[in-house]
Amino acid sequence: MTMDVTDFSAAAAQAEALDAADPLARFRERFLVPRHGTGEQAYFCGNSLGLQPRAVREALLEELDDWRELAVEAHFRGRHPWMPYHEFVREDLAAVVGALPHEVVAMNSLTVNLHLMMVSFYRPTPERPAILIEKSAFPSDQHAVASQIRCHGFDPAEALIEVAADEPAGTISPGAIIDAIDRHGERIALVLLPGVQYLTGEAFDLAGITAAAHRQGCRVGFDLAHAAGNLELALHDAGCDFAVWCSYKYLNAGPGAVAGCFVHERHAGAHDLPRFAGWWGHDPATRFQMKPGFVPARGADGWQLSNPPILALAPLRVSLAIFREAGMAALRARSLALTGTFEGLIQRHAGDVLEILTPREPARRGCQLSLRVKGPRDAGRALFEHLHAAGIVVDWREPDVIRAAPTPLYSRHADCLRFVQAVRTWADGRDRA
Ligand SMILES: *Cc1c(COP(=O)(O)O)cnc(C)c1O
Numbered sequence: 163m164t165m166d167v168t169d170f171s172a173a174a175a176q177a178e179a180l181d182a183a184d185p186l187a188r189f190r191e192r193f194l195v196p197r198h199g200t201g202e203q204a205y206f207c208g209n210s211l212g213l214q215p216r217a218v219r220e221a222l223l224e225e226l227d228d229w230r231e232l233a234v235e236a237h238f239r240g241r242h243p244w245m246p247y248h249e250f251v252r253e254d255l256a257a258v259v260g261a262l263p264h265e266v267v268a269m270n271s272l273t274v275n276l277h278l279m280m281v282s283f284y285r286p287t288p289e290r291p292a293i294l295i296e297k298s299a300f301p302s303d304q305h306a307v308a309s310q311i312r313c314h315g316f317d318p319a320e321a322l323i324e325v326a327a328d329e330p331a332g333t334i335s336p337g338a339i340i341d342a343i344d345r346h347g348e349r350i351a352l353v354l355l356p357g358v359q360y361l362t363g364e365a366f367d368l369a370g371i372t373a374a375a376h377r378q379g380c381r382v383g384f385d386l387a388h389a390a391g392n393l394e395l396a397l398h399d400a401g402c403d404f405a406v407w408c409s410y411k412y413l414n415a416g417p418g419a420v421a422g423c424f425v426h427e428r429h430a431g432a433h434d435l436p437r438f439a440g441w442w443g444h445d446p447a448t449r450f451q452m453k454p455g456f457v458p459a460r461g462a463d464g465w466q467l468s469n470p471p472i473l474a475l476a477p478l479r480v481s482l483a484i485f486r487e488a489g490m491a492a493l494r495a496r497s498l499a500l501t502g503t504f505e506g507l508i509q510r511h512a513g514d515v516l517e518i519l520t521p522r523e524p525a526r527r528g529c530q531l532s533l534r535v536k537g538p539r540d541a542g543r544a545l546f547e548h549l550h551a552a553g554i555v556v557d558w559r560e561p562d563v564i565r566a567a568p569t570p571l572y573s574r575h576a577d578c579l580r581f582v583q584a585v586r587t588w589a590d591g592r593d594r595a
Pocket of ligand 1: 274
């Protein structure tokens with residue numbers, strides 16, 4: 163039996179032309195793309211760990227040199243003085259998430275910030291004890307909310323409300339979330355949802371959810387781990403009470419990078435809010451008088467605990483500068499084009515192999531597509547391993563989902579084509595066997 167081998171030459175020419183015509187494609191040069199043989203990987207795991215910006219090494223060496231040469235005086239005389247270091251990322255961080263500068267701060271890690279925010283914004287009462295999250299939330303978020311509920315003496319079996327998927331692909335329709343908020347509203351103390359769901363890649367309507375929750379008298383927070391640096395966000399206008407995110411995924415700030423936190427301006431001077439305090443959250447005007455009595459700094463800064471880890475902030479500083487230069491609106495436009503191309507290629511050339519779980523409406527997703535591998539139970543794992551061997555880096559979620567995220571800063575249309583060609587080769591080989 164002879165098999166048709168799909169001719170990809172027209173698609174290859176088109177991908178090359180799209181990449182050549184896009185001014186943002188040059189940002190790829192700012193990143194270190196891991197090698198695969200004599201070439202480069204096609205890297206689709208920016209949703210898990212973003213690639214290293216070339217500028218990171220120099221930024222780290224600069225801090226090491228300042229430490230060596232200036233020691234304690236680097237707090238004031240360093241090239242980027244350590245004392246106000248977190249100020250160097252403030253404007254860029256605010257721009258990435260659509261916030262006012264004093265609404266954001268870079269500190270801690272995501273789950274720590276989530277807990278700190280819940281200390282202030284999850285204030286359950288016997289009448290209103292509940293937290294609403296999505297079913298199959300990221301495990302860290304599940305652990306965080308369940309432990310907070312228990313800390314207040316309530317039982318997660320009663321006080322944790324999970325919104326289930328109501329669409330065939332496992333996604334949640336926007337209406338189902340609003341319905342759940344309306345139905346349980348009086349019992350809900352806090353609505354906590356993702357900006358983009360990590361498993362399905364579904365993006366949620368932050369402003370709509372916030373409005374519905376506030377109508378019911380609930381507080382609202384968002385986990386933006388998969389949304390920051392991916393979607394064009396407008397947190398201030400959305401009006402949520404708080405948001406948290408990590409910086410090692412789309413923000414490319416390196417493993418375990420310093421995370422982000424947003425507290426809406428309406429709480430900037432809310433000094434009566436219960437909170438866990440530390441000296442770095444104290445009003446900087448009197449912080450170093452070292453007197454007893456905590457006076458919180460205005461805005462998100464008032465939730466800081468410790469003096470910031472400079473070696474972990476340096477990569478974030480240079481990484482955010484790339485976002486400033488490219489602009490989130492332009493990045494989102496390129497992202498829509500890339501993921502649209504990716505989707506089209508999958509449908510056309512691999513529709514028999516892969517089912518797209520992520521919503522098809524561009525407004526309901528970021529750059530990631532979650533793909534279910536059709537066929538026998540072990541097919542997905544086999545495909546994943548084939549891709550890996552071909553230098554195509556995606557990730558694998560049991561039992562049958564591949565997540566692939568073309569990111570607008572360093573992925574190319576040509577990478578999307580390379581993925582689809584590799585899937586085709588694998589499927590044709592399997593069919594022949
Ligand atoms: C990546 C991710 C985390 C990781 O939490 P860390 O505190 O950074 O380890 C938590 N929640 C969600 C939704 C994530 O996607």
